[in-house]
Amino acid sequence: MQLLNGKTVTVILLLALLLLVVYWYIFQPYRDVVSFTQEETTEGRCTADVIVSVDHPFHLEDHLQYKQPSIVQGRTDVVTVTPWLAPVVWEGSFNPVLLDSIYKHKNISIAATVFAVGKYIMFLKKFLETAEQHFFVGFKVHFYVFTDRPNEVPQVKMAAGRQLTVSSVPSSKRWQEISARRMELIQTLIEEKLRNHADYIFCLDVDSQFHGRWGTESLGGLVAVIHPGYYRDDRSKFPYERRPKSKAYVAPGEGDFYYCGGAFGGLLQEVYLLASTCRSNFQADTKEGIEAAWQEESHLNRYMWINKPSKVLSPEYLWQDFKPRNPEIHIIRFSGVVKNYAEIRPNV
Numbered sequence: 269m270q271l272l273n274g275k276t277v278t279v280i281l282l283l284a285l286l287l288l289v290v291y292w293y294i295f296q297p298y299r300d301v302v303s304f305t306q307e308e309t310t311e312g313r314c315t316a317d318v319i320v321s322v323d324h325p326f327h328l329e330d331h332l333q334y335k336q337p338s339i340v341q342g343r344t345d346v347v348t349v350t351p352w353l354a355p356v357v358w359e360g361s362f363n364p365v366l367l368d369s370i371y372k373h374k375n376i377s378i379a380a381t382v383f384a385v386g387k388y389i390m391f392l393k394k395f396l397e398t399a400e401q402h403f404f405v406g407f408k409v410h411f412y413v414f415t416d417r418p419n420e421v422p423q424v425k426m427a428a429g430r431q432l433t434v435s436s437v438p439s440s441k442r443w444q445e446i447s448a449r450r451m452e453l454i455q456t457l458i459e460e461k462l463r464n465h466a467d468y469i470f471c472l473d474v475d476s477q478f479h480g481r482w483g484t485e486s487l488g489g490l491v492a493v494i495h496p497g498y499y500r501d502d503r504s505k506f507p508y509e510r511r512p513k514s515k516a517y518v519a520p521g522e523g524d525f526y527y528c529g530g531a532f533g534g535l536l537q538e539v540y541l542l543a544s545t546c547r548s549n550f551q552a553d554t555k556e557g558i559e560a561a562w563q564e565e566s567h568l569n570r571y572m573w574i575n576k577p578s579k580v581l582s583p584e585y586l587w588q589d590f591k592p593r594n595p596e597i598h599i600i601r602f603s604g605v606v607k608n609y610a611e612i613r614p615n616v
Protein backbone atom coordinates (compact mmCIF):
# COMPACT_ATOMS: atom_id res chain seq x y z
CA MET A 269 0.00 0.00 0.00
CA GLN A 270 2.73 2.36 0.98
CA LEU A 271 4.78 1.45 -2.14
CA LEU A 272 1.76 2.13 -4.37
CA ASN A 273 1.34 5.53 -2.70
CA GLY A 274 4.96 6.36 -3.32
CA LYS A 275 4.62 5.50 -7.03
CA THR A 276 1.46 7.60 -7.33
CA VAL A 277 3.25 10.55 -5.80
CA THR A 278 6.15 10.19 -8.27
CA VAL A 279 3.74 10.03 -11.22
CA ILE A 280 1.87 13.11 -10.04
CA LEU A 281 5.13 14.98 -9.57
CA LEU A 282 6.32 14.06 -13.05
CA LEU A 283 3.00 15.15 -14.57
CA ALA A 284 3.20 18.47 -12.77
CA LEU A 285 6.73 19.00 -14.08
CA LEU A 286 5.58 18.21 -17.61
CA LEU A 287 2.71 20.69 -17.33
CA LEU A 288 5.11 23.37 -16.10
CA VAL A 289 7.46 22.82 -19.05
CA VAL A 290 4.56 22.94 -21.55
CA TYR A 291 3.24 26.15 -19.93
CA TRP A 292 6.70 27.73 -20.11
CA TYR A 293 7.06 26.99 -23.82
CA ILE A 294 3.63 28.36 -24.68
CA PHE A 295 4.09 31.68 -22.88
CA GLN A 296 7.77 32.38 -23.50
CA PRO A 297 7.35 33.88 -27.03
CA TYR A 298 4.42 36.00 -25.79
CA ARG A 299 6.67 37.51 -23.13
CA ASP A 300 9.18 38.51 -25.79
CA VAL A 301 6.46 40.39 -27.65
CA VAL A 302 5.48 42.27 -24.51
CA SER A 303 9.01 43.35 -23.64
CA PHE A 304 9.63 44.35 -27.25
CA THR A 305 6.65 46.70 -27.34
CA GLN A 306 7.64 48.11 -23.97
CA GLU A 307 10.99 49.12 -25.37
CA GLU A 308 9.29 50.73 -28.32
CA THR A 309 7.27 53.15 -26.20
CA THR A 310 9.76 55.70 -24.99
CA GLU A 311 7.24 58.23 -23.76
CA GLY A 312 4.27 57.55 -21.54
CA ARG A 313 3.62 54.68 -19.22
CA CYS A 314 4.48 51.12 -20.18
CA THR A 315 1.97 48.45 -19.38
CA ALA A 316 1.62 44.89 -20.54
CA ASP A 317 -1.56 45.78 -22.46
CA VAL A 318 0.29 48.02 -24.94
CA ILE A 319 -0.24 45.22 -27.44
CA VAL A 320 -3.96 45.92 -27.54
CA SER A 321 -3.99 49.64 -26.91
CA VAL A 322 -0.92 51.66 -27.83
CA ASP A 323 -0.74 54.98 -25.99
CA HIS A 324 0.01 57.13 -29.01
CA PRO A 325 2.13 60.15 -28.03
CA PHE A 326 0.24 62.64 -30.19
CA HIS A 327 -3.31 61.40 -30.06
CA LEU A 328 -5.90 64.00 -31.03
CA GLU A 329 -8.99 63.72 -28.85
CA ASP A 330 -11.03 66.77 -29.79
CA HIS A 331 -12.12 67.88 -33.23
CA LEU A 332 -9.82 70.78 -32.76
CA GLN A 333 -9.67 73.53 -35.37
CA TYR A 334 -6.20 74.90 -35.87
CA LYS A 335 -4.06 76.56 -38.53
CA GLN A 336 -2.99 74.30 -41.37
CA PRO A 337 0.64 73.29 -40.95
CA SER A 338 3.11 73.72 -43.78
CA ILE A 339 6.42 72.12 -44.64
CA VAL A 340 7.44 74.86 -47.06
CA GLN A 341 6.61 77.90 -44.97
CA GLY A 342 7.77 78.77 -41.48
CA ARG A 343 10.86 80.08 -39.72
CA THR A 344 13.71 80.51 -42.18
CA ASP A 345 16.02 82.55 -39.96
CA VAL A 346 16.72 79.74 -37.50
CA VAL A 347 17.30 75.98 -37.55
CA THR A 348 14.43 74.02 -35.98
CA VAL A 349 15.96 70.55 -35.95
CA THR A 350 19.31 69.15 -34.80
CA PRO A 351 21.47 66.82 -36.95
CA TRP A 352 20.15 63.93 -34.81
CA LEU A 353 16.60 65.08 -35.62
CA ALA A 354 15.58 66.48 -32.26
CA PRO A 355 13.30 69.53 -32.53
CA VAL A 356 14.78 72.90 -31.62
CA VAL A 357 11.89 74.86 -30.16
CA TRP A 358 11.49 78.42 -31.44
CA GLU A 359 8.47 80.69 -31.43
CA GLY A 360 6.54 79.93 -34.61
CA SER A 361 7.73 76.30 -34.82
CA PHE A 362 4.82 74.83 -32.83
CA ASN A 363 1.13 75.26 -32.23
CA PRO A 364 0.52 75.80 -28.50
CA VAL A 365 -3.24 75.18 -28.71
CA LEU A 366 -2.73 71.86 -30.47
CA LEU A 367 0.01 70.73 -28.08
CA ASP A 368 -1.95 71.71 -24.96
CA SER A 369 -4.99 69.85 -26.22
CA ILE A 370 -2.91 66.71 -26.82
CA TYR A 371 -1.23 66.82 -23.39
CA LYS A 372 -4.43 67.77 -21.51
CA HIS A 373 -5.83 64.30 -22.12
CA LYS A 374 -2.74 62.63 -20.79
CA ASN A 375 -3.30 64.20 -17.38
CA ILE A 376 0.41 64.84 -16.95
CA SER A 377 2.04 66.42 -13.94
CA ILE A 378 5.25 68.38 -13.88
CA ALA A 379 7.73 68.79 -11.06
CA ALA A 380 10.01 71.84 -10.93
CA THR A 381 13.01 72.15 -8.63
CA VAL A 382 14.46 75.46 -7.56
CA PHE A 383 17.28 76.20 -5.13
CA ALA A 384 17.25 79.33 -3.02
CA VAL A 385 20.19 79.11 -0.66
CA GLY A 386 21.34 82.14 1.36
CA LYS A 387 20.50 85.52 -0.13
CA TYR A 388 19.18 83.90 -3.30
CA ILE A 389 15.89 83.55 -1.40
CA MET A 390 15.18 87.14 -2.52
CA PHE A 391 14.61 85.91 -6.09
CA LEU A 392 12.01 83.30 -5.17
CA LYS A 393 8.93 85.55 -4.99
CA LYS A 394 9.21 86.88 -8.54
CA PHE A 395 10.21 83.46 -9.82
CA LEU A 396 7.08 81.84 -8.39
CA GLU A 397 4.72 84.69 -9.25
CA THR A 398 5.80 84.75 -12.86
CA ALA A 399 5.76 80.93 -13.02
CA GLU A 400 2.08 81.09 -12.09
CA GLN A 401 1.51 83.37 -15.07
CA HIS A 402 3.57 81.54 -17.69
CA PHE A 403 4.87 78.09 -16.67
CA PHE A 404 2.57 75.24 -17.74
CA VAL A 405 -0.56 77.29 -17.11
CA GLY A 406 -3.58 74.98 -16.75
CA PHE A 407 -1.43 71.94 -15.90
CA LYS A 408 -0.52 70.21 -12.66
CA VAL A 409 2.77 71.64 -11.41
CA HIS A 410 4.55 70.83 -8.16
CA PHE A 411 7.36 73.19 -7.17
CA TYR A 412 10.07 71.83 -4.89
CA VAL A 413 11.98 74.64 -3.19
CA PHE A 414 15.28 73.79 -1.50
CA THR A 415 16.39 76.45 0.95
CA ASP A 416 18.24 77.08 4.19
CA ARG A 417 15.70 79.82 5.01
CA PRO A 418 12.32 78.04 5.01
CA ASN A 419 10.76 80.86 7.06
CA GLU A 420 11.50 83.34 4.29
CA VAL A 421 9.71 81.40 1.55
CA PRO A 422 7.08 83.85 0.21
CA GLN A 423 3.38 83.10 0.15
CA VAL A 424 2.40 82.96 -3.51
CA LYS A 425 -1.17 82.18 -4.45
CA MET A 426 -1.29 79.16 -6.71
CA ALA A 427 -3.96 77.98 -9.11
CA ALA A 428 -5.83 74.73 -8.52
CA GLY A 429 -3.71 71.64 -9.13
CA ARG A 430 -0.51 73.51 -8.41
CA GLN A 431 1.44 73.30 -5.17
CA LEU A 432 4.74 74.01 -3.49
CA THR A 433 6.85 71.92 -1.13
CA VAL A 434 9.71 73.43 0.85
CA SER A 435 12.71 71.31 1.83
CA SER A 436 15.37 72.49 4.24
CA VAL A 437 18.99 72.24 3.21
CA PRO A 438 22.03 73.31 5.22
CA SER A 439 23.42 76.69 4.29
CA SER A 440 26.72 76.80 2.54
CA LYS A 441 29.31 79.42 1.84
CA ARG A 442 30.82 77.66 -1.11
CA TRP A 443 29.06 77.70 -4.45
CA GLN A 444 30.90 74.51 -5.36
CA GLU A 445 29.12 72.75 -2.52
CA ILE A 446 25.71 74.15 -3.45
CA SER A 447 26.29 73.22 -7.05
CA ALA A 448 27.41 69.69 -6.25
CA ARG A 449 24.50 69.17 -3.91
CA ARG A 450 21.99 70.34 -6.48
CA MET A 451 22.41 67.21 -8.62
CA GLU A 452 22.41 65.01 -5.54
CA LEU A 453 19.18 66.52 -4.21
CA ILE A 454 17.52 66.25 -7.62
CA GLN A 455 18.54 62.60 -7.74
CA THR A 456 17.15 61.77 -4.28
CA LEU A 457 13.99 63.79 -4.89
CA ILE A 458 13.20 61.71 -7.99
CA GLU A 459 14.11 58.50 -6.18
CA GLU A 460 12.19 59.10 -2.98
CA LYS A 461 9.31 61.44 -3.74
CA LEU A 462 8.56 61.79 -7.43
CA ARG A 463 8.37 58.25 -8.68
CA ASN A 464 4.73 57.64 -9.67
CA HIS A 465 3.83 61.24 -8.72
CA ALA A 466 5.20 63.19 -11.69
CA ASP A 467 5.85 62.53 -15.36
CA TYR A 468 8.32 65.30 -16.16
CA ILE A 469 10.75 67.42 -14.18
CA PHE A 470 12.43 70.75 -14.86
CA CYS A 471 15.35 72.07 -12.81
CA LEU A 472 15.57 75.84 -12.89
CA ASP A 473 17.75 78.67 -11.56
CA VAL A 474 15.95 80.87 -9.05
CA ASP A 475 17.59 84.12 -10.18
CA SER A 476 15.27 84.29 -13.15
CA GLN A 477 11.74 85.24 -14.14
CA PHE A 478 9.18 84.11 -16.69
CA HIS A 479 8.06 86.66 -19.28
CA GLY A 480 6.32 84.42 -21.81
CA ARG A 481 4.80 81.00 -22.26
CA TRP A 482 6.84 77.96 -21.20
CA GLY A 483 4.57 74.99 -21.73
CA THR A 484 3.92 71.61 -23.32
CA GLU A 485 6.10 72.42 -26.34
CA SER A 486 9.09 71.94 -24.03
CA LEU A 487 8.25 68.36 -23.06
CA GLY A 488 10.51 65.54 -24.13
CA GLY A 489 12.68 62.66 -22.95
CA LEU A 490 15.82 64.67 -22.27
CA VAL A 491 15.48 68.44 -22.63
CA ALA A 492 18.33 70.96 -22.78
CA VAL A 493 18.33 74.73 -23.25
CA ILE A 494 20.85 76.48 -25.48
CA HIS A 495 22.87 79.09 -23.61
CA PRO A 496 22.12 82.63 -24.87
CA GLY A 497 25.75 83.68 -24.68
CA TYR A 498 27.35 81.38 -27.23
CA TYR A 499 24.84 80.18 -29.81
CA ARG A 500 26.25 82.25 -32.66
CA ASP A 501 29.84 81.25 -31.89
CA ASP A 502 32.16 78.59 -33.22
CA ARG A 503 32.39 75.58 -30.88
CA SER A 504 36.05 76.39 -30.19
CA LYS A 505 34.78 79.39 -28.21
CA PHE A 506 32.40 77.35 -26.02
CA PRO A 507 33.53 77.41 -22.37
CA TYR A 508 33.60 73.61 -22.06
CA GLU A 509 36.01 71.98 -19.63
CA ARG A 510 39.19 71.56 -21.68
CA ARG A 511 41.47 69.60 -19.35
CA PRO A 512 41.42 65.88 -20.25
CA LYS A 513 41.93 65.05 -16.57
CA SER A 514 38.37 66.17 -15.79
CA LYS A 515 35.35 63.94 -16.31
CA ALA A 516 33.64 66.95 -17.91
CA TYR A 517 36.28 67.11 -20.67
CA VAL A 518 35.13 67.97 -24.17
CA ALA A 519 37.85 67.68 -26.82
CA PRO A 520 38.53 70.37 -29.44
CA GLY A 521 36.36 69.75 -32.48
CA GLU A 522 33.67 68.10 -30.34
CA GLY A 523 30.42 69.42 -28.86
CA ASP A 524 27.13 70.36 -30.51
CA PHE A 525 25.89 73.40 -28.61
CA TYR A 526 26.71 75.08 -25.33
CA TYR A 527 23.81 74.31 -23.02
CA CYS A 528 22.67 76.15 -19.87
CA GLY A 529 23.15 74.76 -16.41
CA GLY A 530 20.29 77.02 -15.32
CA ALA A 531 17.49 75.03 -16.98
CA PHE A 532 17.15 71.41 -18.03
CA GLY A 533 14.60 68.67 -17.69
CA GLY A 534 12.65 65.84 -19.24
CA LEU A 535 11.19 62.52 -18.21
CA LEU A 536 11.95 61.48 -14.64
CA GLN A 537 14.08 58.49 -15.66
CA GLU A 538 16.18 60.62 -18.03
CA VAL A 539 16.81 63.41 -15.53
CA TYR A 540 17.58 60.83 -12.86
CA LEU A 541 20.31 59.35 -15.04
CA LEU A 542 21.65 62.80 -15.89
CA ALA A 543 21.74 63.90 -12.23
CA SER A 544 23.36 60.70 -10.97
CA THR A 545 25.98 60.72 -13.74
CA CYS A 546 26.87 64.40 -13.29
CA ARG A 547 27.04 63.95 -9.55
CA SER A 548 29.38 60.98 -9.65
CA ASN A 549 31.59 62.64 -12.27
CA PHE A 550 31.68 65.78 -10.15
CA GLN A 551 32.74 63.69 -7.14
CA ALA A 552 35.36 61.80 -9.12
CA ASP A 553 36.84 65.15 -10.18
CA THR A 554 36.85 66.38 -6.57
CA LYS A 555 38.78 63.26 -5.56
CA GLU A 556 41.34 64.08 -8.23
CA GLY A 557 41.54 67.64 -6.99
CA ILE A 558 39.99 69.14 -10.11
CA GLU A 559 36.95 71.35 -10.50
CA ALA A 560 35.38 71.78 -13.94
CA ALA A 561 35.43 75.27 -15.48
CA TRP A 562 31.70 75.91 -14.90
CA GLN A 563 31.06 73.19 -12.31
CA GLU A 564 27.84 71.28 -12.96
CA GLU A 565 27.18 73.18 -16.19
CA SER A 566 30.42 71.68 -17.57
CA HIS A 567 29.35 68.19 -16.51
CA LEU A 568 25.90 68.74 -18.01
CA ASN A 569 27.49 69.78 -21.31
CA ARG A 570 29.69 66.69 -21.36
CA TYR A 571 26.62 64.52 -20.62
CA MET A 572 24.55 66.11 -23.40
CA TRP A 573 27.36 65.62 -25.90
CA ILE A 574 27.37 61.88 -25.22
CA ASN A 575 23.63 61.55 -24.56
CA LYS A 576 22.01 63.87 -27.08
CA PRO A 577 18.88 65.64 -25.86
CA SER A 578 15.65 64.54 -27.55
CA LYS A 579 14.40 68.13 -27.44
CA VAL A 580 16.44 71.32 -27.55
CA LEU A 581 14.98 74.60 -26.35
CA SER A 582 16.15 77.78 -28.08
CA PRO A 583 17.66 80.67 -26.06
CA GLU A 584 14.09 82.03 -25.78
CA TYR A 585 13.93 79.64 -22.81
CA LEU A 586 16.80 81.21 -20.88
CA TRP A 587 17.80 84.67 -21.91
CA GLN A 588 19.75 87.14 -19.79
CA ASP A 589 18.25 90.49 -18.86
CA PHE A 590 21.49 92.38 -19.50
CA LYS A 591 21.68 91.05 -23.08
CA PRO A 592 19.96 93.02 -25.85
CA ARG A 593 17.44 90.83 -27.68
CA ASN A 594 18.75 89.44 -30.97
CA PRO A 595 16.39 89.60 -34.00
CA GLU A 596 15.84 85.80 -34.09
CA ILE A 597 14.52 85.98 -30.54
CA HIS A 598 10.82 86.75 -31.16
CA ILE A 599 9.88 86.18 -27.54
CA ILE A 600 11.77 85.94 -24.27
CA ARG A 601 10.09 83.27 -22.15
CA PHE A 602 12.47 82.98 -19.20
CA SER A 603 15.39 85.22 -18.36
CA GLY A 604 18.09 85.59 -15.74
CA VAL A 605 17.85 88.83 -13.79
CA VAL A 606 20.80 91.18 -13.44
CA LYS A 607 22.34 90.54 -10.05
CA ASN A 608 24.70 92.40 -7.85
CA TYR A 609 27.20 89.64 -7.19
CA ALA A 610 28.87 91.40 -4.27
CA GLU A 611 25.50 91.76 -2.59
CA ILE A 612 24.03 88.28 -2.99
CA ARG A 613 26.86 85.79 -3.14
CA PRO A 614 28.51 84.50 -0.01
CA ASN A 615 32.16 85.45 0.36
CA VAL A 616 34.13 82.74 -1.37
Ligand code: 5GW
Pocket residue numbers: 382383384385386387388441442443446472473474475530604612613614
Ligand atom coordinates in the same frame (compact mmCIF):
# COMPACT_ATOMS: atom_id res chain seq x y z
C1 5GW B 1 26.12 81.13 -6.68
C2 5GW B 1 27.41 81.56 -6.97
C3 5GW B 1 28.37 81.70 -5.97
C4 5GW B 1 28.02 81.38 -4.68
C5 5GW B 1 26.73 80.94 -4.39
C6 5GW B 1 25.76 80.82 -5.38
C7 5GW B 1 24.39 80.37 -5.07
C8 5GW B 1 23.60 79.70 -6.00
C9 5GW B 1 23.82 80.64 -3.78
O1 5GW B 1 24.43 81.23 -2.87
N1 5GW B 1 22.54 80.22 -3.53
C10 5GW B 1 21.79 79.57 -4.47
O2 5GW B 1 20.61 79.23 -4.20
N2 5GW B 1 22.32 79.28 -5.71
C11 5GW B 1 21.47 78.53 -6.67
O3 5GW B 1 22.25 78.10 -7.77
C12 5GW B 1 20.36 79.38 -7.25
O4 5GW B 1 19.24 78.58 -7.58
C13 5GW B 1 21.00 79.91 -8.51
O5 5GW B 1 20.05 80.37 -9.43
C14 5GW B 1 21.77 78.71 -8.97
C15 5GW B 1 22.94 79.00 -9.92
O6 5GW B 1 23.74 80.06 -9.46
P1 5GW B 1 23.78 81.45 -10.24
O7 5GW B 1 22.37 81.76 -10.67
O8 5GW B 1 24.45 82.48 -9.40
O9 5GW B 1 24.67 81.11 -11.50
P2 5GW B 1 24.64 81.91 -12.90
O10 5GW B 1 25.61 81.17 -13.77
O11 5GW B 1 23.24 81.87 -13.43
O12 5GW B 1 25.06 83.33 -12.61
Ligand code: MN
Pocket residue numbers: 473474475476530604
Ligand atom coordinates in the same frame (compact mmCIF):
# COMPACT_ATOMS: atom_id res chain seq x y z
MN1 MN C 1 21.37 81.86 -12.58
